Amino acid sequence: MSNPILEINDLKASFKTYEGTANVLDGIDLTIHEGEAMALVGETGCGKSLTTELILDLVPAARTSGEMKFKDEVVYSPSVDERSTLRGENISIIMQDPMSSLNPVFTIGEQMTDILLFGGGEKSPIDYLKHKLTRNGAERKKARERAREVLNEVQISSPERVLSSYPSELSGGMRQRILIGMALLADPDLLIADEPGTALDVTTEKKILEILKDIVDNRDTSVIYITHDLGVAHEVSDRVTVMYAGQVVERSPTDVIFDTPMHPYTRTLLESVPSLSTGIGEGSEGSIPSYVDVEAECRFADRCEFSEAACRGVHPGERTLDQGQSVACHLYKQDTGGRSADDTDEPYIGPPPWRTEQKRAD
Amino acid sequence: MASYKKFVLLRIPQVVLTLVGLSILIFTLVRFIPSDPARTAIGPGASEEVYQEYREELRLDEPLHMQYIGFVQDIFNGSLGESTRTGNDVAVDIIEKLPATLELIALGFTVAVLLGIPFGIVAGLNKDRLPDHFSRFVALSGIAFPRFWLAITFQVVLVSWLGLFPLTGRISGAAPAHVTGFYTIDSLIAGNFDKFTDAVWHLILPATALGFSTFSQVTRLVRSEMIEISRADYIMTGRSQGIPEWMIAYKYMLKNAFSSTLTVLGFRIGGMLSGATFVELIFNIDGIGRYTLASIVRLDYNAIVGVVLVLGVTYLISSAIVDMLYGYLDPRIRLEA
Ligand SMILES: Nc1ncnc2c1ncn2[C@@H]1O[C@H](COP(=O)(O)OP(=O)(O)O)[C@@H](O)[C@H]1O
Ligand code: SF4
Ligand SMILES: [Mg+2]
Numbered sequence: 074m075s076n077p078i079l080e081i082n083d084l085k086a087s088f089k090t091y092e093g094t095a096n097v098l099d100g101i102d103l104t105i106h107e108g109e110a111m112a113l114v115g116e117t118g119c120g121k122s123l124t125t126e127l128i129l130d131l132v133p134a135a136r137t138s139g140e141m142k143f144k145d146e147v148v149y150s151p152s153v154d155e156r157s158t159l160r161g162e163n164i165s166i167i168m169q170d171p172m173s174s175l176n177p178v179f180t181i182g183e184q185m186t187d188i189l190l191f192g193g194g195e196k197s198p199i200d201y202l203k204h205k206l207t208r209n210g211a212e213r214k215k216a217r218e219r220a221r222e223v224l225n226e227v228q229i230s231s232p233e234r235v236l237s238s239y240p241s242e243l244s245g246g247m248r249q250r251i252l253i254g255m256a257l258l259a260d261p262d263l264l265i266a267d268e269p270g271t272a273l274d275v276t277t278e279k280k281i282l283e284i285l286k287d288i289v290d291n292r293d294t295s296v297i298y299i300t301h302d303l304g305v306a307h308e309v310s311d312r313v314t315v316m317y318a319g320q321v322v323e324r325s326p327t328d329v330i331f332d333t334p335m336h337p338y339t340r341t342l343l344e345s346v347p348s349l350s351t352g353i354g355e356g357s358e359g360s361i362p363s364y365v366d367v368e369a370e371c372r373f374a375d376r377c378e379f380s381e382a383a384c385r386g387v388h389p390g391e392r393t394l395d396q397g398q399s400v401a402c403h404l405y406k407q408d409t410g411g412r413s414a415d416d417t418d419e420p421y422i423g424p425p426p427w428r429t430e431q432k433r434a435d
Numbered sequence: 436m437a438s439y440k441k442f443v444l445l446r447i448p449q450v451v452l453t454l455v456g457l458s459i460l461i462f463t464l465v466r467f468i469p470s471d472p473a474r475t476a477i478g479p480g481a482s483e484e485v486y487q488e489y490r491e492e493l494r495l496d497e498p499l500h501m502q503y504i505g506f507v508q509d510i511f512n513g514s515l516g517e518s519t520r521t522g523n524d525v526a527v528d529i530i531e532k533l534p535a536t537l538e539l540i541a542l543g544f545t546v547a548v549l550l551g552i553p554f555g556i557v558a559g560l561n562k563d564r565l566p567d568h569f570s571r572f573v574a575l576s577g578i579a580f581p582r583f584w585l586a587i588t589f590q591v592v593l594v595s596w597l598g599l600f601p602l603t604g605r606i607s608g609a610a611p612a613h614v615t616g617f618y619t620i621d622s623l624i625a626g627n628f629d630k631f632t633d634a635v636w637h638l639i640l641p642a643t644a645l646g647f648s649t650f651s652q653v654t655r656l657v658r659s660e661m662i663e664i665s666r667a668d669y670i671m672t673g674r675s676q677g678i679p680e681w682m683i684a685y686k687y688m689l690k691n692a693f694s695s696t697l698t699v700l701g702f703r704i705g706g707m708l709s710g711a712t713f714v715e716l717i718f719n720i721d722g723i724g725r726y727t728l729a730s731i732v733r734l735d736y737n738a739i740v741g742v743v744l745v746l747g748v749t750y751l752i753s754s755a756i757v758d759m760l761y762g763y764l765d766p767r768i769r770l771e772a
Contacts, residue, residue, distance in 0.1 A: 126671070126675075129674070129675055131671050131674055131675055160674065160675055160676065160677040161675075161676050161677030162677065165675065165676065166675045168668055168671060168672050168675065169668075170668055173667065173668040173669065174668040174669055174671070174672045175669055175672065176669040176670075176672075176673065176687055176691070177669070177691070177765070177766070177767055178690045178691055178694065178764065178765055178766060178767075179687070179690070184673075187673075187678060187682065187686075188676045188677065188678060191678060191679060191682055192676055192677035192678055192679075193677045193679075196679060197681075198681050198682075198685070201682065201686075239766040239767070241766065241767045242766075252672070255672070255676060256675075256676070258676070259676065259677065
């Protein structure tokens with residue numbers, strides 16, 4: 074496998090709220106490799122956006138711990154925090170809501186040229202004033218030219234008109250394309266697309282996903298697709314990471330997870346009609362537990378038909394299975410690397426019915 | 436830009452209609468005060484004949500709508516009717532008294548806005564840190580201390596104890612030759628720079644007393660807007676693309692914060708006009724506030740109606756200016772027109 078571009082280890086994040094401390098992220102591990110398309114899947118509120126926003130240090134209210142490496146360099150640890158330097162050129166996020174993610178009082182052109190001319194944090198206010206006073210023609214023209222290029226890339230047919238428009242003059246689909254274009258301006262190595270197109274109608278969503286996939290294929294960037302819809306993940310990703318309530322519950326190559334979903338939560342996700350048009354949730358009962366005073370160690374325990382005392386008391390570590398899958402659930406045996414299973418303290422309540430059926434079929 | 440012009444033009448009929456409505460309202464309302472303006476004006480000793488004559492002169496015996504029609508006719512002749520108190524045309528009185536008050540408001544308002552905005556920004560960007568606590572203290576005192584209290588405290592501390600400012604009045608010695616009625620402007624026109632500084636010196640304390648609550652309001656408003664906007668999605672977008680923090684704060688957040696603050700500023704100008712009375716009384720400034728108070732006490736119908744109309748016009752003009760600036764700052768407003 075190619076080199077990892079981004080590694081996240083044991084990422085935790087909590088917020089102070091009026092009800093108490095909300096422990097949202099409970100030790101997230103993620104690795105993205107170069108050129109890889111990963112889908113981060115889970116229902117709304119499970120912490121997908123938060124996880125990716127923390128990579129770029131975009132959530133000042135969060136109290137955070139853990140470790141992150143970008144291209145083998147530590148960018149976040151108890152003693153280092155270089156995350157904000159990754160913004161733009163290294164990693165770029167296409168924000169979730171196209172309607173609210175563009176500044177309403179500046180034209181698209183101004184927002185895009187600002188990114189090109191002042192993004193990266195090396196320019197000072199003096200540079201800005203100089204730029205405004207001298208109306209730096211050549212530089213500005215170059216920036217606008219580049220902005221037009223990326224708008225072409227996201228298949229906007231009248232880039233000049235769009236550049237001189239304010240967000241409120243443009244449709245949702247247009248704004249979504251612009252957000253994608255903006256994220257491309259600085260040529261990032263890793264692109265994060267937060268529920269691209271979800272806020273729009275189905276046809277537009279499909280189109281947006283196509284455009285995005287083309288861009289990713291052409292540019293050969295690594296990408297994280299955030300989605301609550303396994304159907305989308307199936308279309309666009311090589312690998313799927315499933316999250317539930319601030320925990321990673323399953324990882325798998327995309328083609329494998331649809332045949333052999335392992336985690337009980339993944340199975341409910343799949344049962345609830347994963348198609349591009351419908352969200353999830355109709356078929357699965359209950360909702361994500363409150364992040365304040367979460368008691369169960371497996372946060373899915375309240376909704377899981379197999380849960381036992383062990384699930385509430387012991388955090389299910391990830392167990393590696395065959396076919397490149399891994400799952401965090403006590404229904405599976407810890408991969409002991411050759412030692413006998415009795416050497417581990419992990420409780421084992423499995424095997425799950427679908428596993429035994431499968432075994433029998435073998 | 437065409438839509439912007441349309442946006443501005445659309446306001447003109449609104450302004451006219453509002454003024455007509457306001458004049459009818461106040462014209463009728465004063466006439467419901469259960470007291471007799473003619474009697475109040477000529478005193479209890481005057482004969483019945485004189486009294487009747489005076490009532491006729493004031494058109495008080497005609498039906499209400501005829502009185503109003505007469506009033507409107509007068510306006511087209513450049514008159515607001517005679518003041519029963521001063522004997523002058525109310526329009527003449529107002530032109531004489533208004534500049535002193537406008538001068539006060541102009542300075543108070545400008546300083547309040549020019550100081551309030553940076554205060555608010557710094558407080559908002561440093562939420563719950565020292566600058567924020569300090570601004571909260573200042574802002575609260577602007578709300579807690581009434582204008583007259585501030586004015587008297589200034590006089591006691593800064594004038595009596597420290598002798599830093601003149602106690603009352605608008606100027607030492609003679610007023611500059613009358614052109615606009617604004618002493619600051621007139622003294623500059625006359626080329627008398629000493630008189631100009633003297634006039635400004637006289638303005639500082641009353642303007643501060645008048646503008647302090649506006650200053651604290653602006654501070655609080657800009658602060659809360661900055662905090663609100665710092666959580667907006669588009670701010671996160673800007674950050675995620677590597678836009679530097681100074682640009683996020685002073686360009687991307689500020690323009691948004693300011694366009695919502697503007698609306699309130701329009702209201703404040705009207706508020707300052709009515710708040711000027713106390714300040715004028717305490718600093719012995721012969722402005723429109725004192726004129727209003729005296730007119731009310733003497734039941735001077737024409738003067739009361741005239742002053743209220745001036746208040747209305749000032750309010751409408753300032754809110755029209757605010758709207759235009761608003762449309763300029765925020766494309767969403769402009770585009771809706
Ligand atoms: N700034 C914040 N302050 C408090 N809570 C937050 C903040 N940001 C996110 N959260 C909480 O974190 C949880 C996960 O949110 P999010 O990452 O947006 O979920 P997802 O993207 O998976 O729908 C939510 O319960 C949300 O309330
Ligand atoms: S650990 Fe227990 S509760 Fe959690 S998913 Fe597995 S069986 Fe269910
Ligand atoms: Mg989200």
